[in-house]
Amino acid sequence: MANHKSAIKRNKQSKIRNARNVHARSTMRTLVKKVREAVAAREKDQAVGAxxxxxxxxxxxxxxGIIHKATASRKISRLSKLVNTLD
Structure with a gap:
């Protein structure tokens, strides 16, 4: 356990930031799932909107900094490519 005042504060900050990052990553995954489900259902309007x-x-x-910028680029590229298959 942290013994110094600064270490206690850093520990608190770390927990808060971790919770924020987990929430953002989870939300991102849910939104990606919406796109994939719309494509699977062959609903172009919903897929484009999502x-x-x-x-x-x-x-x-x-x-x-929640995900790497190359990972973000790759996800966007793959999702765009997936949605464009609905023509």
């Missing part, structure tokens, strides 16, 4: 919702969220997660 994609336009998830892309900025993935970028936001990458800019905050």
């Amino acid at each position: 994609l336009s919702e998830v892309v900025p969220y993935i970028d936001k997660c990458a800019s905050k």
Whole structure:
């Protein structure tokens, strides 16, 4: 356990940040799932709408360091490619 005042504070901050990151990552995964489900159901309008919702969220997660920027780019690319198969 932390003995110094600064170490106690860092521990508290770490827990708060971890909870925030877990929430953001979970939300991102849910939004990605919405896109995949819409594509599986062959609903182009819903898939495009869900994609336009998830892309900025993935970028936001990458800019905050929750996921790596290359991972974000790869996810966006694959989802875009998936939605474009619905033509």
